[in-house]
Amino acid sequence: MALCKALVDARDRAGLSQEDVAARLKCHQSLVARIESGQRRIDVVEVIVLARAIGFDTTEILAIVEAATELDHRI
Template sequence: MEKNLYTARQQKLLSLLRETRSRAGLRQEDVAIQLNRPQSFVSKYESGERRLDILELYDVCEVLGIKLSDFAMTLEKVLSVNGKAK
């Protein structure tokens, strides 16, 4: 398994985070304000410069209006190839 921050799987996660925020109709700044963080926090995790821990992801999902479990299921679908997660 690759340990690079910029693996194809990581890029799919980052894309899903951006798409989910966009579908929620929120800007990075909107998310940052609700998280009580600077806008650069959102920019950094969306660009892959920073990784989120599970509790931070929980908070992000809450702001985006999606349950963490639903986000994880969507991520599993995005990462799966022919029904097998890779």
């Protein structure tokens, strides 16, 4: 959920709506909503693509997720 929150926060800081991000990604707004709500998991490539669309630094988002992930988190 840390990734979802970080994505929403980054989008909000950029002043973008879900519709804006969807337009940049050439996808439906509902896909952005599912990603942000955690209903759809994303891989690292998709994180990079989202970062580019929103305009945030991927190392920053990964640091947020790393800090929120317990050392013994199971896959």
